[in-house]
Amino acid sequence: MALTLPAHPDADHDEILRSGLLQELSHAVGGPFHFLRPDRFDANRAALRAVLDGAGVESRVYFAKKANKAAAFTERCADTGTGVDVASHGELREALGHGVRGEDLVVTGPAKADQLLRVAALQGALIAVDSPDELERVLCLETPRPPRILLRRRPPSQPESRFGLDDGQLDAALLRCAAAGDLVRMEGLSFHLSGYAVQPRTDLAGELVELCLKARMLGLQADRISIGGGLAVDYTAATHWQAFLTAQGPDDYHARKSFATADFYPYHSPVAGADALRAVLTARPHGRGATLAARLREAGVLLLLEPGRALLDGAGSSVFRVQGVKDRAGYGIVTVDGTSLSLSEQWFNSEYLPDPVLLTEGRTGTGEPDADDPAYRACVGGASCLDSDLLSWRKIAFPRRPRVGDLIVYPNTAGYQMDSNESPFHDLPLPPKVVVQHSDGRLRWRFDRRPTR
Template identity: 65%
Template sequence: MAVSGRPLPTLPVLPDAATDRVVASGLLTELAHAFGGPFHFLLPDAFDTHLRAMRDALTGAGVDGFVYFAKKANKAAVFVERAIAGGAGVDVASLAELREALGHGVRGEHLVVTGPAKGPALLHLAVQHGALIAVDALDELDALVAVGSSRPTRILLRVLPPAPPFSRFGLTEAELNTALNLCSREGHAVRMEGFSFHLSGYALQPRADLAARLASLCHKARVLGLEASRVSIGGGLPISYTDADSWHGFLAEQNSSHYHAGKTFHTGDFYPYYSPAAGADALARLLATRPEGSDTALSGVLQEAGVTLLLEPGRALLHQAGATVFRIQGVKGRDGYRILTVDGTSLSLSEQWFNSEYLPDPVLLPQDSGGPTGRFPASVAAATCLESDLLTWRKIPFPRCPRVGDLLVYPNTAGYQMDSNESPFHDLALPPKVVIDRTDRPRPRWRLDRHFV
């Protein structure tokens, strides 16, 4: 029966017409039957829209820039294909990612290789294809000098950020000086094209400050005869899953009684599901931010320094570019709420990796229009033997009574959620990815993604 009393907090996602059309089409029920398990559907047109908006933000600010899609955010081949078609590059951090990108037609010059302590095979292949390599340590730079190639190896020097103070990534100031001198001496072997950094969090001011600092470092490097014309700021452009009132209301209301087993989450561990500036708008605001000690905005600093800005967004390009579908295969009653068991695991929603939870409300798709309506709280568990394996600890107030065979659609999961933590635990197959190429038809056109692995 439905539950009365004080409402449970909800977190509705922002409306998305393309997702709504797919949900309303009836296609998801057929795909769930065909696959016999959970699956993801992808909406690559959203990726195209965000990429165009980012390029427009760079052009509007008068900044020379280049966008690399951070492939780690989603393994699907279609997003690599759309990056190429949209004039972008791809950011890879492993040998498999590099091979996959090359296999889908990304030119070496449009690849950037990031990540720490890269293996010899990765470095060798990156050098042979003329990829740009972000150097994280002096021994990595030594290894690149020793690779030997008919042309200089293209590199960026990754800088240790001022915060957090104990980051394991990047070169200290002393290491930078050593690296710059080595690059100057070994100009026949390496072409030092600039600097890079990655910052945790989503604040714009620290990014503007560090980007401006690296632009000034380019001047220092040029004195040594180095090219030093590029600065990469990595990713970290936030997106908004929900509106401001819903997000702040949720944070104010939620407590341990709203979760299965009284589980407690630290709100600081939640992704910021609302941001006042998101995606391309966040990039525009970043470029308009005045770095500390500067009389001009970051865009002016970059223009004056003659520096090209490199970006490596992942989640910001994948906003509303896909969702994840599970079938309910068990319903169990608890004190005032239900536990729904679905045909998959929490490993397909990767927020648990960060001791957190994917908070946007899942959508219930009933098999038919029958059944009672009201408010039916339920948490969502996985089909495994682990107490901790819950997709949603929170008690979601569903508007209909969930039943075996109904579908649950987790919205906006293309950015990291689909891939970062997936595992074939219990020998369960990884959910396939379905590409929806057309949503503007009575029956959406779909195909399986062409990922090689």
């Protein structure tokens, strides 16, 4: 039996696939492309906002811009007053250029360049200070107003993390900020925590609330904490995910490639998105006392969060055109007009697993098989000269043998997949992003930016 992992049903996404628009865009673009759905971004943001408001927690949401470079999502942040998390001078410039106010930015990342620190301070952005020397560089900035900072704590549960200050460095940094007086506004604390487990995030957030109270005793503002992102996205049903993990093995992949299941993203999560945020807020730090939401309210601490993937759930997909098909013993190799650099999971010793959809060339629909057109298993390779350039090592269960000109659509790729590793290798152009929206009862589209050729 062919190994499958169907994505959750999405009626609006299916409508786009049936409309014939993607075939027209493929013809116009002349190569692979990504299509974006800002309406889903707005819906995800509204769901997070509803949880925060329902918990009675004063809060700010910052979109982690590294998750997708598209201007459309940054523009939605500007229009709705949503903050943006940036980690480079280029990301900061892009956010400002698309209308996000400086005071609505939080600047993260390790060992920030002096130029980034200076511009962030001038624009009134909040800077997550990651090390003692970075704090000293911030204190040496000569800007009209004092820089706004958070002190980033290294998670005690992840001592090997390269991010943040250990307990001794944090104590010294608090004293340094208190001694600096009006040279800096120490507004609170933050952390970067790997993984998607709820309780560790609640535990560390509860500790940061207590550290804020300690910092106030030193005369510091310390009225906010950032818990970062780490809200899982649920791509597929639990039964499909468990069946996949149980059944998958080397025979399901080209060249009998093997993957450690621990390296796969958890494509099913029983608690995801807004529900995960609710779980973080309603859990009790270290299982004791009041809930995190109650502690935040009692201490007068503002909650900041920086989701990326969770805001982009369902907000875009990636489209590739079939350039050739060759048969092997028991399966085929499909080559498409792009590379796996545009589907980033494959470049982290892993695989993007939700099943792609085959669109038949020359007609709408999703490639349903004819009675005399049997199902066909095939891996999907890129157009480069690298033997390792595969978008799907897995032998995908296509409803029929793909044909030259067909489209293969990978669903729900907006979160980190589209451009984390894109490269104009072989002088191939970067796939453009196309914004697709309903307007006046029909689908309308526009380029997110001028296509790069």
